[in-house]
Amino acid sequence: DGGITQSPKYLFRKEGQNVTLSCEQNLNHDAMYWYRQDPGQGLRLIYYSQIVNDFQKGDIAEGYSVSREKKESFPLTVTSAQKNPTAFYLCASSNTGTTNQPQHFGDGTRLSIL
Amino acid sequence: AQKITQTQPGMFVQEKEAVTLDCTYDTSDQSYGLFWYKQPSSGEMIFLIYQGSYDEQNATEGRYSLNFQKARKSANLVISASQLGDSAMYFCAMRPHGSSNTGKLIFGQGTTLQVKP
Numbered sequence: 001d002g003g004i005t006q007s008p009k010y011l012f013r014k015e016g017q018n019v020t021l022s023c024e025q026n027l028n029h030d031a032m033y034w035y036r037q038d039p040g041q042g043l044r045l046i047y048y049s050q051i052v053n054d055f056q057k058g059d060i061a062e063g064y065s066v067s068r069e070k071k072e073s074f075p076l077t078v079t080s081a082q083k084n085p086t087a088f089y090l091c092a093s094s095n096t097g098t099t100n101q102p103q104h105f106g107d108g109t110r111l112s113i114l
Numbered sequence: 115a116q117k118i119t120q121t122q123p124g125m126f127v128q129e130k131e132a133v134t135l136d137c138t139y140d141t142s143d144q145s146y147g148l149f150w151y152k153q154p155s156s157g158e159m160i161f162l163i164y165q166g167s168y169d170e171q172n173a174t175e176g177r178y179s180l181n182f183q184k185a186r187k188s189a190n191l192v193i194s195a196s197q198l199g200d201s202a203m204y205f206c207a208m209r210p211h212g213s214s215n216t217g218k219l220i221f222g223q224g225t226t227l228q229v230k231p
Contacts (some may be wrong), residue, residue: 024213026210030217031216031217033217033218040226041223041224042205042221042222042223042224043221045218046224048217048218050215050216050217056216066140088157090157090159092159093218094219096216096217097215098147098216099145099146099147099166099167099209099211099213100147100164100166101209101217102149102161102164103149103159103161103217103219104161105151105158105159105160106158107156107157107158108157108158110157
């Protein structure tokens with residue numbers, strides 16, 4: 001089945017540690033996105049990528065980094081510079097070029113501070 | 115500014131009744147797409163329904179329909195015959211034409227729906 005796989009489902013970070021969240025899609029979508037969601041809140045865009053080897057900052061990129069070396073993969077690193085990383089992280093992908101393409105989401109990763 | 119507004123933080127509905135979740139949007143683009151997503155407590159985002167700005171008929175998908183009023187810039191989601199499994203958070207989102215190349219969506223803050231037995 002085509003879809004988006006995020007791993008791990010739960011992740012714990014120690015102070016001063018960088019952690020990487022995985023996102024893989026087999027939908028052959030060009031664009032991929034990372035969102036952060038705090039409890040009871042909406043989605044905020046961290047980074048997005050329209051094409052391999054290129055990505056752009058979203059609304060809350062500080063303290064995060066990404067790479068897009070393959071079309072299928074868009075890992076997110078939460079760096080030690082992100083002082084409040086506890087949140088639910090969602091990865092999404094979509095086709096581009098028209099307005100009628102929905103974003104498809106993974107099941108998310110819950111990140112907590114130890 | 116391009117924006118989505120969902121004014122109902124929380125809603126209750128009795129099982130088997132219909133419920134309307136409100137969504138208003140702001141854009142100067144003539145071409146845009148509107149989407150609704152469902153987020154159960156488990157966290158995944160489920161795409162429900164799409165409405166294009168040039169679509170003449172309101173979109174329908176099973177028990178979901180979209181009450182699209184372009185002049186009022188509203189795109190309300192109607193869920194008919196509510197079921198207990200409809201209890202979730204619902205997000206309205208917009209893709210303006212200017213974002214078609216990036217695929218970026220603008221999301222509202224969401225409405226939490228609780229279905230009572």
